[in-house]
Amino acid sequence: MTWEDVLPVDWFLDRHDRRVPTALRRDNRDYLARHSSASADQLADAELIAEEMLANAIDHSDGPIWVSLEWSGPHPVLTVRDMGATFALPEQVPDTAQHRGRGLWLISQLAPEFSVAARRVGKAVESVLPVARPIEPIDPPRHTVNPLPHLSEAAPRGAFGRESFLRALVVQLANAVEVQQGPDAAQRAIAQVAVDIGGQVELEYRQATEISGAALSAEQIADCVVRLKTAIGGSFRVVEVTDERIVLVNGQCPFGPEVQLSPSLCRMTTSVFGGIAARNTGRAAVTLEERIALGDPGCRVVIHLGDAAANATRAHHYTAAP
Known part of the structure; x- marks a missing residue:
């Protein structure tokens, strides 16, 4: 991928x-x-x-x-x-x-x-902004937000809960990679982990629905990603499915409201969704039109499928491996 x-x-x-x-x-x-x-x-x-x-x-x-x-x-x-x-x-x-x-x-x-x-x-x-560059990979600026659990998140017995602990673990690992290998390596590491997880999610979905060999349809891709997000505490639902795109909305982030302190975690969603879609349609792009992580009341995600992905702007683009 x-x-x-x-x-x-x-x-x-x-x-x-x-x-x-x-x-x-x-x-x-x-x-x-x-x-x-x-x-x-x-x-x-x-x-x-x-x-x-x-x-x-x-x-x-x-x-x-x-x-x-x-x-x-x-x-x-x-x-x-x-x-x-x-x-x-x-x-x-x-x-x-x-x-x-x-x-x-x-x-x-x-x-x-x-x-x-x-x-x-x-x-x-x-x-x-009034500057220009050739279109080529670039390294993003560093993040300045501390993603560690706030002391107010501690349980009455003094320990942090599963949600805050796992959130901190994911983001701190990404930050460690950024410090040691650079911000571009950190961004790609998050994407790689999410793509790998998405592959395993797809295998489980195929096993549960007894689908083997053939590429998933747009409806099945939508069902697969909703199944995943529901299992980890999200509330995604499908509002549109065509051969060219899937539109989903969500009212609850699995990372909780604290995701607003670390909006880069949305990278997990784009890479999981994009990876599954690209494996089954050849290429895909994921656009985040609304995001809880940026203060919107809900998320609105568009997955562009196959040739339609080429025209998607401000999106993550994914291509199936040969």
């Missing part, structure tokens, strides 16, 4: 730790500098855009904030999601005497594309 690493890299931003935005902005600039031929002015513009987007989310929203960086095309796309109300983009130069609106107007002048969209809960502010 092979895959292309084009899913956004995600961070949870702790609004109460003022050091985090500065560190994230610096990491973002270094990341852009490593993987582009941008000039110093272009990098400075990209850093200023990131700074203003983060400041806007911190100053004009309440609750958690998530930052995503996606670079599957020539230009990177930075997205900041928060729980605040949406707003209209400024159409003219704001009054210099006003406190609000100047940062957004500045972004609109520096960014090739800039938009804001309401979500079912909160909003997403998105900017294309």
Whole structure:
């Protein structure tokens, strides 16, 4: 099984730790500098855009904030999601005497594309950054969130429960690989583990349903992945199945609400789903349209099947091994 690493890299931003935005902005600039031929002015513009987007989310929203960086095309796309109300983009130069609106107007002048969209809960502010690179594998910036169980998660007898323990185990192993071998190795390790698990899940499904040899149909792929997620505590259900795609929704993450502190765990879902689908249709792509890990009230996952996967954007792409 092979895959292309084009899913956004995600961070949870702790609004109460003022050091985090500065560190994230610096990491973002270094990341852009490593993987582009941008000039110093272009990098400075990209850093200023990131700074203003983060400041806007911190100053004009309440609750958690998530930052995503996606670079599957020539230009990177930075997205900041928060729980605040949406707003209209400024159409003219704001009054210099006003406190609000100047940062957004500045972004609109520096960014090739800039938009804001309401979500079912909160909003997403998105900017294309003014740097470019050849389309090739790149290493994502480091994660800054501590995934270890919070002390408040301890049971009355003093031990951590299974859910918090296993969550910490998975994420800490990924972090250890990142420290020792680099962030790209960590991302691929998570994907590889998930693909392997998905293969075993498929074998169990075939045994339980007495399906052998033939490729699973779209309906059977959907049934297989729902069976898996139900077994580990999710609540996925199918809302659409065609020869080209499967659409599933979910109202409960198996990792619990703490997944919002480690949104990269969604990589497990994309790789399990994508691996099973690609083995049976030749190729697949998985798009996460809504995610509990990013503050949405539920998850909405689209699995693109076969040739339809080629046109999927902002997705993980999987190809069956020869």
